[in-house]
Amino acid sequence: MQISVVIPTCNRKLRLLSLLRDLDRSMYPIYEVIIVDSGEDALPAKDYSAFNKFRIEYIRSEKSVCIQRNIGIRKATSDWVFLCDDDIEIPEDYLEKLVKHIEAYPATAAVSGSWLQKEGEEWKATYPENSAARLIWKYIFQLSIWGEINSAAHNVFTKKVKKYYGRRGNHISRAGWPVLTDFSGEYFTTPVYSLGASLVKKEWLIHSPFDEVLDRFGIGDNYGVIVDFPVPVIHVLNNTVVYHHQEPMNRLQRPLQYYRRALALDYFIKTKKNLEGVKRISLLWSLIGNLVSFIFSGNWGMIKPGFKSAWKIALGKNPYYTAAKKKQKVLEPGL
Numbered sequence: 663m664q665i666s667v668v669i670p671t672c673n674r675k676l677r678l679l680s681l682l683r684d685l686d687r688s689m690y691p692i693y694e695v696i697i698v699d700s701g702e703d704a705l706p707a708k709d710y711s712a713f714n715k716f717r718i719e720y721i722r723s724e725k726s727v728c729i730q731r732n733i734g735i736r737k738a739t740s741d742w743v744f745l746c747d748d749d750i751e752i753p754e755d756y757l758e759k760l761v762k763h764i765e766a767y768p769a770t771a772a773v774s775g776s777w778l779q780k781e782g783e784e785w786k787a788t789y790p791e792n793s794a795a796r797l798i799w800k801y802i803f804q805l806s807i808w809g810e811i812n813s814a815a816h817n818v819f820t821k822k823v824k825k826y827y828g829r830r831g832n833h834i835s836r837a838g839w840p841v842l843t844d845f846s847g848e849y850f851t852t853p854v855y856s857l858g859a860s861l862v863k864k865e866w867l868i869h870s871p872f873d874e875v876l877d878r879f880g881i882g883d884n885y886g887v888i889v890d891f892p893v894p895v896i897h898v899l900n901n902t903v904v905y906h907h908q909e910p911m912n913r914l915q916r917p918l919q920y921y922r923r924a925l926a927l928d929y930f931i932k933t934k935k936n937l938e939g940v941k942r943i944s945l946l947w948s949l950i951g952n953l954v955s956f957i958f959s960g961n962w963g964m965i966k967p968g969f970k971s972a973w974k975i976a977l978g979k980n981p982y983y984t985a986a987k988k989k990q991k992v993l994e995p996g997l
Contacts, residue, residue, distance in 0.1 A: 663764070666692075670698050678748050694716055694740070699722055772895070775902040788842075804944055834889075838940040876929075889934050924971035
């Protein structure tokens with residue numbers, strides 16, 4: 663299996679070089695690496711010429727991670743594309759394990775290792791639900807869950823809610839949010855996951871490109887790609903991991919991330935055929951649930967984006983949808 667690596671980057675030279683060192687140590691051979699750079703701090707050829715195990719193509723681009731990924735995907739000459747965020751760290755056997763999984767399950771067309779992020783001093787892949795009250799709140803408002811359900815079932819209603827999630831497995835809620843509760847087995851499948859360290863068939867990425875209407879940071883971009891895959895399922899391996907370092911350079915603060923993610927979800931509900939079971943009214947209901955929780959928990963920094971996202975969506979003034987209809991570039995929606 664021949665693999666092309668696509669890396670969008672912007673002013674993260676040290677992280678990019680660290681990733682290239684990881685790829686250089688890969689036990690599975692890489693055919694080419696396509697770097698699409700939108701930063702002012704360009705990477706000199708002397709910095710990447712030392713990596714001679716694979717061909718490197720270095721391309722300059724405007725600032726938009728979605729545009730950058732699409733450029734790299736179109737340039738790739740392999741049938742399989744390894745999509746790489748520039749601030750990840752992967753083990754040397756990472757690609758080898760992804761390829762072995764595809765060989766064992768030939769119908770697989772998108773596979774990732776378990777995505778880890780550092781919370782305090784701990785690398786975490788999931789955020790278990792330990793509170794029955796919080797679980798019920800998320801059920802009522804059809805909010806996202808990204809972890810095992812460990813809360814005790816003290817009453818009939820809680821038991822029914824736990825059975826509901828057990829029956830549904832990993833799915834997209836009626837409001838459009840990802841619900842991942844089953845991480846068991848050699849691998850698990852999910853309709854939504856990060857593509858930041860995923861091996862994907864190129865033809866699937868051509869069929870469902872990254873949506874260039876989104877802001878230059880691409881908030882919500884993976885969601886929009888996956889739901890239009892011919893088979894919208896990602897395989898996630900439990901025997902290998904990717905470390906996401908969340909480089910602070912060019913990273914939005916959480917309130918603005920939340921606001922733009924809500925707008926992106928509303929935009930996808932309007933434009934994606936495979937989200938027919940998801941309703942905008944349910945999305946609005948979920949945003950109200952989030953807003954109430956922000957208020958009662960005293961999370962003051964999230965109240966404005968919580969209110970503004972619900973208000974914009976309710977009034978039909980989502981700038982992403984407006985820009986798409988006019989076939990214009992969106993002005994980055996800010997708070």
